[in-house]
Amino acid sequence: MRQDSGIGVLDKAMGVLHAIAESPCGLADLCERTGLPRATAHRLAAGLEVHRLLARDQEGRWVLGSAISELSAHVNDPLLAAGATVLPRLREITGESVQLYRRDGTARICVAALEPPAGLRDTVPVGTRMPLTAGSGAKVLLAFSDLATQQAVLPTAKYTDRTLAEVRKRGWAQSAAEREPGVASISAPVRDAKGSVIAAISVSGPIDRMGRRPGARWAADLLAAAEALTRRL
16 A cells, blocks of 8 residues: 655655556656656656666556666575576476465566576566456455455455365465467465465466466465575574
8 A cells, every 4th residue: 555755756756666666667668557646757757767766668658677686696585596596497397487475455566587598488577557447367366465455355356265165275366368379377375474475476488378368277386485585584
């Protein structure tokens, strides 16, 4: 959930960062997402680009910049430390992209990601913010969230409360062409020492390789990775 610090320019700059973290965008889209005037949005984005918090892709759209990753490398986060060991192994086993997501209100944020060295892949940059309305990672995080959050998300979600009940029962979720056309994924919850779900670990890739029911192939390996993360925490 967004916070208001009382420092207007800082709050606006953070709004720009969060908007671009959702997906790459140009100035028109940035203005629409933030509600900022064109001149203000451009000035803030250009300033963030100078500090490498934003960069431009090949189409000239703003994306999160390298300074985001550089700063995050200095964060003492037990989940990221555990993921640095577990995620490479899961990528090696599956040959697909792997991610860690945390919930932030009614959204999820990618906090760690690795891609296969070659071939078609599902790229989710660290820092990407997505709604909880679609995707296997969203289902896992929402299934173990509080009732108020579930009630806020489900009316516009691409799945139902019955789906969430199934996720809680079997311990993992899957999706095919739900978050993005042509992409399939499978996710499982990561728990802390008290048993609370603090993240979702995911494997994602082209449907042509993963199939429309990726759980049939990767559920056991994913659950083992989730358990390994929980043990390290």
